[in-house]
Each structure stands twice: as structure tokens, then as C-alpha cells.
Amino acid sequence: MTANSRRTFAIISHPDAGKTTLTEKLLLQGGAIHLAGEVKARGQARRARSDWMKIEQQRGISVTSSVMTFEKEYGGETITFNLLDTPGHEDFSEDTYRTLTAVDSAVMVIDAAKGIEPQTRKLFEVCRLRSVPIITFINKVDREGRDPFETLDEVADMLALDVSPQSWPVGMGGQFQGILDFASGTVCRPEGPSKEFLGKRDENPDIPENFAEEAELAQVGYPEFDPEAYRNGDLTPVYFGSALKSFGVTELIDAIAAHAPPPRPQPAGEGHVAPDRDEVTGFIFKVQANMDPNHRDRIAFMRQVSGTFKRGMKLTPSGLGKPISVHSPILFFAQDRELADTAEAGDIIGIPNHGTLRVGDTLSEKNEVRFTGLPNFAPEILRRVQLKDPTKTKQLRKALDDLSEEGVIQVFYPEIGANHIIGVVGQLQLEVFVDRLSVEYKVEAALEPAPFATARWIKGDARALADFESFNRPNLARDRDGDLVFMAKSPWDVNYQVEKNPELTFSATKER
Numbered sequence: 001m002t003a004n005s006r007r008t009f010a011i012i013s014h015p016d017a018g019k020t021t022l023t024e025k026l027l028l029q030g031g032a033i034h035l036a037g038e039v040k041a042r043g044q045a046r047r048a049r050s051d052w053m054k055i056e057q058q059r060g061i062s063v064t065s066s067v068m069t070f071e072k073e074y075g076g077e078t079i080t081f082n083l084l085d086t087p088g089h090e091d092f093s094e095d096t097y098r099t100l101t102a103v104d105s106a107v108m109v110i111d112a113a114k115g116i117e118p119q120t121r122k123l124f125e126v127c128r129l130r131s132v133p134i135i136t137f138i139n140k141v142d143r144e145g146r147d148p149f150e151t152l153d154e155v156a157d158m159l160a161l162d163v164s165p166q167s168w169p170v171g172m173g174g175q176f177q178g179i180l181d182f183a184s185g186t187v188c189r190p191e192g193p194s195k196e197f198l199g200k201r202d203e204n205p206d207i208p209e210n211f212a213e214e215a216e217l218a219q220v221g222y223p224e225f226d227p228e229a230y231r232n233g234d235l236t237p238v239y240f241g242s243a244l245k246s247f248g249v250t251e252l253i254d255a256i257a258a259h260a261p262p263p264r265p266q267p268a269g270e271g272h273v274a275p276d277r278d279e280v281t282g283f284i285f286k287v288q289a290n291m292d293p294n295h296r297d298r299i300a301f302m303r304q305v306s307g308t309f310k311r312g313m314k315l316t317p318s319g320l321g322k323p324i325s326v327h328s329p330i331l332f333f334a335q336d337r338e339l340a341d342t343a344e345a346g347d348i349i350g351i352p353n354h355g356t357l358r359v360g361d362t363l364s365e366k367n368e369v370r371f372t373g374l375p376n377f378a379p380e381i382l383r384r385v386q387l388k389d390p391t392k393t394k395q396l397r398k399a400l401d402d403l404s405e406e407g408v409i410q411v412f413y414p415e416i417g418a419n420h421i422i423g424v425v426g427q428l429q430l431e432v433f434v435d436r437l438s439v440e441y442k443v444e445a446a447l448e449p450a451p452f453a454t455a456r457w458i459k460g461d462a463r464a465l466a467d468f469e470s471f472n473r474p475n476l477a478r479d480r481d482g483d484l485v486f487m488a489k490s491p492w493d494v495n496y497q498v499e500k501n502p503e504l505t506f507s508a509t510k511e512r
């Protein structure tokens, strides 16, 4: 198997749009879970998920982004799908964003009744930053929804993206009679009491005139599918379906196999690293503390960028400088963790370690490559850390170092004053932080409001920077790399400074 047969992707959606249901159906199609156990597995999976979250919160373990791998045959070729799960909370965190740096494409799930929701939009913007190509799945057509044209136009207008419908619902909700696939002209029909798709495809469908007209309009009224525009992130093919009733799932998976890009070259200091580079390289996009609080071991998730990995191989982490042997790598199959013997570009490998591997680290055989593009995001919540026991300064410092390296929080050291300021993108990150501080570092701390609403990394020539510094010292801090950060009291404050200081750049993301 080669890197070309890999499809590494994530599902982006707003909570409740159906990501979990669709994930289960995709895994089912790929044979990773079995039909007979589905109902039970579903109940268990849900319970497992909520238990896991409870444990995560109790123990303060950072929120999981797991990896699910499944395969499907296409004319003798096996395609391996690596689906990276992005945590589905109302609240999102930097984990989610970083996960998106490790994929080559994404599926955007939209609820047919609700259209684009805030979180879909945020995640979409992250994909756009990296020109990640997107396939759109408009879910829940078995329910009453909006006019499909309205949803298509909303995607096109709100996201400034060409839409190219590939299928059409023959009615929705009570009138739902199946899904017309434009390429084959067949209609997938609902069957049985639960009106599911059980494999019945109508080759010569009789479609009521009003729906036939709609479908006709949808085909002539929007751009044709253009693989290049899709891969550049300028156009999205759109599939209608119902994850719950299994409509559109096969079409979606086949579209990923046929059109989604195999591993893409990844940005590095010295240009892009292509998947066929004759050396194993990869980067850590996620570090997860292990379930067992007595062992400080962690699993680092590496997105492999090039080469063929073999178990036992020596790789050098950029943060360490000396090689480590990777003798118990983990590949993530749906439910079980399996020991991997080999892995290709595009695969995700879990590497157990004791804190030697950090988010943003590059791993490679020759220790020459450094991947870039794993961003820090301007925090949207800033807090002062107030120690309850002032003798614990050292422990606090250690915890801040560790947890910021792991990507749980960002830490800022104000130019004036002693209290550290921590920044996060989502509220949940704060809870995880306080919990882990207490459980793992035995440090009790209170978080107090900081008089800042957000932060921007500042760049410019030395003189302009020095001038800015002398005027704004109370609002300046350094991040843990020592880079200068403007702490803003409000978004207005940011705009004001941007206008007043045209010679400086104020950036909402920072690449390591």
C-alpha cells in the first residue's frame, strides 16, 4: 500500500448536525464496526463517549481527538481512510484547530433545517486558511428542512465558495422519496418501517414533476464539478443525505476515495516536504495525557508526512535533538488500538512517551526538516493566575511550561507585573487547566479576570517595535518563545492600533 491510497480527513460541523451518526455510518461501510452490533454499539459508544468526557473533566485530561482508520476496495485497489475526530463540544479548543492541520481534506456536515451554524463557519475558516478542500454533506433530509436551494445559496454566499450539487433529495421530511444521484441517474429509495436505505436503487426512477424540475435546475444552475477547483478549496461538491437512515453515505465515501487528495506536501522551513521524500518525517499535532494518572505517560499523535515507517525505527524529535526508538507505535483502528508494523505518509501514529514529545515537534530520520504551519491562535479568553499558596511559584512555573508545551493553554508574561496571564480559545480549556494544575501539579490556583479581551502577535522593524513598546508597555507581554504580544482590551483596541501603526503587523495567529 502506498501513500497515494491514503485519505486523511476530518468532519467539521456544528454540534448536533450529525457528525457522530455519520462517523458511525462511515465506519460501518468500511467494515470497521459490524451491523449486528450497531444498535448496541451505538448505545455503548455514546455511553463510552460521555464517560470518557466525565473522566477527562474529573482528571483534567485534555479533550480527545482520536483517529479512526478504515478501508474500502475500489477495483482491486484498497483505499485507506484516516478519519480524525475533532471534539464536538459547543465550545471548541485549539485541539480542534490543530487537528485540522493534520488532514488533507474535510467533510462539512450541515443540518438541512439549520444551514450554516457558527461553529461550522469557524472551522471552515480554519480549513480555508490552509486551502483544505471540502466536500459538503447536507444531512437530515428525512426531516422537514429548508428549501435545498436556500441552503446551497447560503453555503455559496456565506463561505464564498462555489457549490456543485451532485445529488438531490426527492422531497424532504414527510414527502421524502429518496435521493437522486446525478452521475448515475438512479434514486436510492427508503424501505421498511423505518424508511431506511437498505440498498434499493431505482435505475429508471419515476420522479414527480416538481422534484424532477428542481433537480434539473440544480444541475444547470450551479457550476459543474471541477476537481481542480475542489482541490484548491474554491469549489465544494454537495451531497444530500441522511446519516441516520444511511442515505448518501456510500456516495460520500466514494467521493472521498475518488476526489479527496492523497497526502499533500506539508509546509516546512525549507519549502514543502512531499510524501515521496525518501525519509520518514512527520509532526506532532496533538498530545494526550494517558488515562492512568499514576503514570505520567502521554500519547503523542504524529501525522506522517513522508517515507515508510517501520516499527522500531529511530526518529529524532526536533525538540530533543537526539533520536528515540519508536518500538510501540499505535495505529488507531475503530475500537481497538493495534500495534503498527508499518505506516505510510498520511497515516497517524500514536507514540507513547513520557513528555519528550510536544505539540509542534517535527520527527524525522535525518533531523533536517522542520515543519511549520502549526498555529497558535489569538486567545479569546484571558485570565490572571493567582496562586493560593505563594510558596508554589516554582511548581506553577513548571506546570505552565508543561501545559503550554502540550497546547492546553498559552501563557503570556506581562512586561510589567508578576502575574502570569493565560490565554485560551475556549472555556473548556480553562476547566481542563485548573483541574490538571490541581491533580497533576498539586497547585491550587484561582483564575481572575485579566483586563484584556484578546492578544495579537506584533512584528515589524526594530525601530517601529521599540517605539511601540515605549508607548504601550502596560499592554505588552511576551509569549513563551519570547515573542512580543499586544494585549488588547477590546477588538476596537486592536483596530485602533492597527490603524495607528501601519508599519507593524498585528497577527491573530502565530506559526511555530
Ligand code: G4P
Residues within 6 Å of the ligand: 013, 014, 015, 016, 017, 018, 019, 020, 021, 022, 088, 139, 140, 141, 142, 143, 241, 242, 243, 244, 245
Ligand atoms: P453531532 O455528533 O454532530 O453532535 O450529532 P449526532 O450524530 O449526535 O446527532 C445529533 C442528533 O441528530 C441525534 O439525535 C441524531 O440521531 C440525529 N440525527 C443525525 N443524523 C440524522 C439524520 O440524518 N436524520 C435525522 N432525522 N436525525 C439525525 P438525538 O435525538 O440527539 O440522539 P439519539 O436519541 O438519536 O441518540
